[in-house]
Amino acid sequence: MKCLICHDEWMPRMSFSMLLTLQQPDVCCSRCRSRFVLIDGNVCDRCGRPTEQNVCADCMMWQRRGSALINNRSLYIYNDWMKEIINRFKFRGDYALIEAFRHEVCTFFYKHFSSDVFLVPIPLSSSRLVERGFNQAEAIASLLSLPMIFALRRIDDEKQSKKTRRERFVGGKFCLTNEDVAGKRIVIIDDIYTTGATVHEAAQLLYDAGAREIYSFTLVRS
Template identity: 80%
Template sequence: MKCLICHDEWVPAMSFALLLTLRQADVCCPRCRARFIRLHGNRCERCSRLSDQAICEDCIGWEKRKTVLKQNVSVYMYNDWMKEVINRFKFRGDYALIEAFRHDVRRVFDEHFSSDVFLVPIPLSSSRLAERRFNQAEAIASLLSLPMIFALQRIDDEKQSKKTRRERFVGLKFCLTGEDVAGKRIVIVDDLYTTGATVHEAAKLLYDAGAREIYSFTLVRS
């Protein structure tokens, strides 16, 4: 079979689980798979940032702002390899790459969240959606087989990737769509957690709309 990322031919190691079709073969060759670095070790318990502090300085700052987001859980470290893969996935429209994340995304999510939550993907603006042809946050959420609520609409059309770190702390601008979130446990889903401004802003709106508990789940923590 061909590796989804490098396109080299490779032969997956066979096992009884594969033979009995209980588990699918990896879509990535071992060389590409080894370059995805799962977040392990000492991390901030609030945002998954690699840190020797239980709560990092950024999260202490968010606490002072009275954030309502309880926790962010991320899957991968943002190394040079992940930067290139995300660039292909997000900006070059290679939707098929979502399958490279499936196993790790589901495993990490199930380790931290129960099945009674509702997923709220961070939306794209209409112009950005037309440009990319899919919403990467919605694609990640689709791996989890849980109900999605499209409760947010984006009204800021500027790319986060073009902003400085200071500018990103301002956050994106959203409005509510009117979808019911009252009394629900919500997990906001996005591709990348950098400063946290995006998910914290979204959490505030959802809390004001009556959500009971709000968390976020992101593919990568930079």
């Protein structure tokens, strides 16, 4: 078979346990797979950043602001390899790359979150959605087979990657839709946690709309 990422021919290693559980073989060759770095070891209790501190300086700031987000968990470190993959996935429209993350996303997510939650993917603006052809946060959420609620609408059309750190902390990125979140346990889904401004703003809106508990999960922690 061909590796989903480098397209080289390779033979996935099969094990007896894979045959028993009907687990699908990896869609990536071992060389490409080894370049993804999972977040492991000590992390900030609030944002999931690798650190020796229980709560990092950024999260202390969010706590002082009274953030509605209970915590964030992220799967991968944003190394040069992941930057390349995210660029292909997000900006060059290579949607099939989402399959490279299926197994690890599901395993990690259910380790940290229960199955009685509702997923709220961070939305794109309508113009950005037309440009890319899909919403990367919704693609990640689709791997989990849990109910999605499209409770947010993007009203800021400027790319987050083009903003300075200071500009990212300015609110007004989203507004609420008519979807009901009252009393629900919510996990916000996004691709990258950088400053946290996006998920914290989204969490506050959902909290104001009556959500009971709000967490977030991102594929990558920069």
